[in-house]
Amino acid sequence: MQVLVSAIIPVYNNVKTLRRCVDSVLAQTYPNLEVILVDNGSGDSSDEVCDEFAEKDPRVRVLHEKKEGVSATRNQGVRIAKGDYITFIDSDDHITPDYIEKLVAAIADDDCILAMCNSYEVKGDVVTERVFSKSGKISVRSYMHDFFYCRAEGGTCWGKLYRAEYIAKLFREYNYCEDAFFNFDYLMGCDGYVTVIPDRLYYYVRRKNSITGLKKPSDLMDVLGVCEGIRNICNEKFPKLIHASDAFLLNNAFFVYLNSSVDTGSEGDELRQKALSFIRKYRGRVLFDPKATFKTKLACLISYVSMKLLSFIYGRIQ
Numbered sequence: 623m624q625v626l627v628s629a630i631i632p633v634y635n636n637v638k639t640l641r642r643c644v645d646s647v648l649a650q651t652y653p654n655l656e657v658i659l660v661d662n663g664s665g666d667s668s669d670e671v672c673d674e675f676a677e678k679d680p681r682v683r684v685l686h687e688k689k690e691g692v693s694a695t696r697n698q699g700v701r702i703a704k705g706d707y708i709t710f711i712d713s714d715d716h717i718t719p720d721y722i723e724k725l726v727a728a729i730a731d732d733d734c735i736l737a738m739c740n741s742y743e744v745k746g747d748v749v750t751e752r753v754f755s756k757s758g759k760i761s762v763r764s765y766m767h768d769f770f771y772c773r774a775e776g777g778t779c780w781g782k783l784y785r786a787e788y789i790a791k792l793f794r795e796y797n798y799c800e801d802a803f804f805n806f807d808y809l810m811g812c813d814g815y816v817t818v819i820p821d822r823l824y825y826y827v828r829r830k831n832s833i834t835g836l837k838k839p840s841d842l843m844d845v846l847g848v849c850e851g852i853r854n855i856c857n858e859k860f861p862k863l864i865h866a867s868d869a870f871l872l873n874n875a876f877f878v879y880l881n882s883s884v885d886t887g888s889e890g891d892e893l894r895q896k897a898l899s900f901i902r903k904y905r906g907r908v909l910f911d912p913k914a915t916f917k918t919k920l921a922c923l924i925s926y927v928s929m930k931l932l933s934f935i936y937g938r939i940q
Contacts, residue, residue: 624654627722628705628786632695633672634662636713639827640671646716648679652723657682658699663689668713693793693800696779700792708786710779714827721823725783728817735762735814738775738782741824749825754781757820762809763862765816769805770866771913772873774818777802781824788812798841799848799874806852810860839889842878846896849874865911869918872908875900876921879929880936901925 629647633640647657659672659682669686676682685698696710707726711717721739728737741752755765755774769776779801791807793800809816849871856867879897882890905922908914924932 624652625706625726626704627652627655627707627709627726627783628658628699628703629655629709629711629722630658630660630696630699630703631711631713632660632662632692632699633664633668633713634689634692634695635664635666635668637664637666637668637671639714639716640668643711643713643716644671644675644682646719646721647711648675648681649719650717650722651720652726655681655722656703656705658685658703659683660685660687660695660699662687662692662695691795691797693795693797697792700786700789703786706786708784708789709782711824712780712826714829715780716825716827718823718825720821722783724819724821724823728819729783729785731817733814734759734817735785735788735812736782736809736816737819738816739819739821739823741781741826742822744825744827751822752826755816755818757818759815759817761815762813766806766809766863767866767913770863770870772869772915772918776805779804780826784808794848794851796844796848798844800844803848803852806855810855839882839893842882842893843896845874845878846893846900850900865907866913868904869908869911869914871900872904872922873918875904876918876925876932880933898929901929 631643644657659675661669661672661684672684676684685702687695687698700708707729709722709725725737725739728734738754740754743750743752755768765774768774777799788811789808790811793804796803853867853871856863875897879894879901882893882897905925909919909922921932924935
């Protein structure tokens, strides 16, 4: 008998894309699945659309919750999920008909604890290919090294299939970058390997007003909080990852600093100062880390000369 897969979809004011998303899940070639729609206090008619799906298809379950953020919303879905495997799908996005079938086949080996696919990125009418990581099997430790050094994708929970029994920690209460901490907690809690299949099975849709398109000071502060938290855990529990986690924190400190230039208020100033403190603290050790990328090392060198110059170069290549 096929194992049950739970597809958890957080919903918040996504009435324009919700039907396409859920239809793509219900059209899967893999039949044994449940679809959990967690309405996060939507103010449009998304809640009604969720109920319509539940009335028409017994595989759909709906939770109506007050607005608490995406982490709390996903956690509610995990708590009630009955599946042996869990996948997360954002309600802006959609998947190919064989998404679940291929990921289930990839994770079938007992030693595989995470299966992931490649994806497409959709911006308006433009569709581009995204490559998450080199295809094949990779140990958890090697995968985390690649992720921290920007050689593999680990900052999202979509496009992946998790073993429910290994989810020991839920999403932490961040509004931005929370997926990276979830993946870190999940992977570092068990041994085994990650399987990456080359197929592009997930359509990641970028909206101008989506959470991933926003760079508010509070969101960017979350980025620093997540990366510092991961780095501190590595320092305490996983010393073999400490150099890689230094690079991860530094890369994101650069990201935060360079994306906060438009925030001229006190929040923006505080954010830049915190990011700059991390840059000054870690750039020396990352600069001489043989595993750090050329791009990261170049940013380190330029930062010694002038942060204004680094901001100018960054602005020119965006």
